[in-house]
Amino acid sequence: MVDVRRVKLPGVGVLHSFVAEDGGKVGVIAHRSGANDLITFSDAESPDEVTKISIRLNEDEAHTLAELLGGTQITESLAALDQIPGLSIDWFSVDYDDHIAGQPLGAPADHGLIGLTVVAVVRGEAANPGPGPDFKVFPGDTLVVAGSPEKVAKAFDFFRTGTVAARQALADAPPGT
Known part of the structure; x- marks a missing residue:
């Protein structure tokens, strides 16, 4: 199970992040305004070597990404429940x-x-x-x-x-x- 870290960002929203198996970090900043930032960054020894990527997603894009990453699994899980x-x-x-x-x-x-x-x-x-x-x-x-x-x-x-x-x-x- 992935350990998700949750950090409140005063005046901004909440950062949810985790470390991937390859050592890279993935996060989502859920802004109070409703916007979401998808961020990734590498874990390097020096701050000069850290690679960061940030993409601002609107609500529809965030839902689409969630669907691509896991929505199909949710739908399949519900279908399996319906077989009970x-x-x-x-x-x-x-x-x-x-x-x-x-x-x-x-x-x-x-x-x-x-x-x-x-x-x-x-x-x-x-x-x-x-x-x-x-x-x-x-x-x-x-x-x-x-x-x-x-x-x-x-x-x-x-x-x-x-x-x-x-x-x-x-x-x-x-x-x-």
Whole structure:
């Protein structure tokens, strides 16, 4: 595992860096403004021998580089998770007429959806992983949901209508149980 060093740069942002196997150093300066600088530099005995390269990346370029370096692995990992029996990962695109549009996400368990997780909310090109119950959902957002296929289907019904269908087992139970 690579040891990443994190250094706060007052008034600038944060530098994340690590030493590569060949001794070179790689870093990303995440500016408070949202810009990112990709930097590399060699580890030389004297400061005069150090080779430095710095490239300013806008948000789209940073996302593209991340995708080139690891996005495919993430996609493959999600695909592998989807192969686990009993687990479904699906995406719900929020429309203007959906119940959830303009509402806080809430906790799935509060709506009878125990064992279901909203993994992330994707808004535009930004992902909001592990959103809290107060995270407000807007039309155009995409909710990444994980759970059993039945629970994911019930969650999608709730996101559309605001109601959760009664569990069949309860509907079939004899009166008084």
